[in-house]
Every structure is written in structure tokens, then in C-alpha cells.
Amino acid sequence: MPALDLSATSVDLTRAICDIPSVSGDEGVLADAIQDAIGRLAHLDVYRDGDTIVARTDLGRAQRIVIAGHIDTVPINGNMPTRDLELDGRAHLWGRGTVDMKAGVAVQLKLAAELVDPRVDITWMWYDHEEVEAELNGLNRLSASRPDLFAADFAILGEPSNGQVEGGCNGNLRAIVRTHGVRAHSARAWVGENAIHKAAPVLARLAEYRPREVAVEGLVYREGLNAVRIRGGVAGNVVPDLCEVEVNYRFAPSRSVERATQHVRDVFAGFEVEVVDLAAGARPGLDAPLAQEFVAAVGAEPRPKYGWTDVARFSALGVPAVNYGPGDPHLAHHDEERVPVDQIVDVERGLRAWLTSS
Structure with a gap:
């Protein structure tokens, strides 16, 4: 088992954990390594559920904060091991997970080790299976078995936000739009019905679709509806009897999951639609006193989070939550994923100052 040195800088910790592959489903x-390193710290009570690690202070403070980050990544594509890179005179770490979101995890590990007397009690969470279906998410599993661990006044997700504060998040829906036909030999196609050809109107509706921009509590969220996968075909000489177009809908947090589902069904009226994954968004939550205090302390200007994050999970539990972490969200999942070194340092400095100020 690789050892993590929590006395190292957050930059070196980022490099170390990025060089430990942890594609969703393979986070063990x-x-x-995290449990081994955190378990040595006397000021933290440690609990493990699957590949989710929770560490808590118990100082009797008046308020408790949850700070969480997922440890899984999307699949590696030639972007390991991590390497140093300089762009426009700025030092970066390049490699899978540097942005989404092991730089944020590294900052959290560093601070968890060193903040033995913070001004609030802190629950640190490092969890698995964030990059896949919501039902597999480590926080989803943990909230069912140990809901008491989620009790808090405020939560921070270390998702990449360019070192700024991103409030709330869009909701996320995946659906399969199906067309059906009749199989036939392709040399006698007229006796069959081509299901792939029947999917042309589905793609046309997507091409013509104009997503909304929606203001929610002062932040403007951009929606999106896109085809992300098409499946169909039996063999090179067979007219296919089934075609499935998988679509992904990102919807503003002002829209409920019920309304989002109905909207997708309305867009594809006349077709078979099966919703296969659905997660509600989260309103910004920036009206909470602790959120306002945090934003002021780190000197950030709040922005909307377009992608879905687990702030939605905390919001559903009544805990206001924001995203705050190093890395450009546009480079999440990108083959050229890279994080500026100074952002890692700045996020650590911002969190440390807020958590230790009197």
C-alpha cells in the first residue's frame, strides 16, 4: 500500500494521490492509504464505510462544518503519472484527477492533519463513486447508514472552481429515447423497418433545442440537453429493429426533478423515454450566515456551478453547501487535465484562515 505523508505540501500530496489510480469502482x-494516514491522528475520530472515509473532530464547538471530496476519477487516458508543466510562466500539475478533484482532496487531507484546534468542529469526508450513477455514490450510501454524520451548519465540497466559490449546482438527468423497427436482411430492406433511421427526428429535436439561462438567487445557471451516446445495430447485413439515443439534461436548480422529467418527455413526445439516472440540483445557499462569512473570508465572488455536485445532497438534507476548490472546471475529465500550483496553495490558505480565525 502506498503511504501518504501528510506533512508534505498540499502540492506534493496532490501529486502523490494522483499517482494512485482510483477510477470509479477501483478506489480501494x-x-x-487515506485511512492509514488519517487513522494515525489522535485528534480525529475515523469511520469507514466501503471506500468512504470520515474523520471528525469532537471539540464541543457551537457549529460544525462538513468538508468533503470524492477520491474517484473518470478513466485514465494516457494522462498518468502526474508531471510538472509550465504554461505562460505559471506552474501546473498535469494528469488525471489533478482538477477533478484530487487537488481539493489533497488540501483537505493536509488541513485535516494540521488543524487540531479549529474554531468549529469539522467533519471531513473522502468518498467513492462520485463519477458514476448516483445510486453508487459513497455519500448516498453513507447517508442511509449513518445520517448522523451529515449533521452540520454548513458544507464545502472541494470541487474545482478555479479557487472561487460556486453556489448550488444544476440538476442532472439521463434518459434513453428509443425507436423500434423490424429486422430484415439489408439486401431486402423494404420488408423491414430501420430503427436507426427512425431516430433522425430525435437528433433533429436536439439540434434545434435552445437551452435556457435561468437566474436563481442572483446566480445565472445555464442548462443543456445533449445526446451523449447512440446504440443500435445487429450486424453488417441486418436492418436494426432497435435504436437507443441516450440524452443528458442539465437543469437549473429552480426546476424540480418532476418538472425536469416532464420537460424531457415533452421534448421527445411521441417516442419511448426511460429516465435512467436523476439527481436534483441545489439552490445557491449563499443566504446562510456561515456561507456569507465564508465567502467574505476567502475574498471570493460567488458564481453558479453548472455541473452536478454533491452540494445537492447536502442541500436536500437542509445543510447549505458551496463548491470551493482548485482547478478549472472546463478541464475536468479533459485529457489535458491540469491544475495551477498557485490555486492549490491559495485554496489551502483560504480554508486554513477561515477555519482558524477567531
């Missing part, structure tokens, strides 16, 4: 080695 990294989870073991």
Missing part, C-alpha cells in the same frame, strides 16, 4: 488502494 487510495482509500486504504
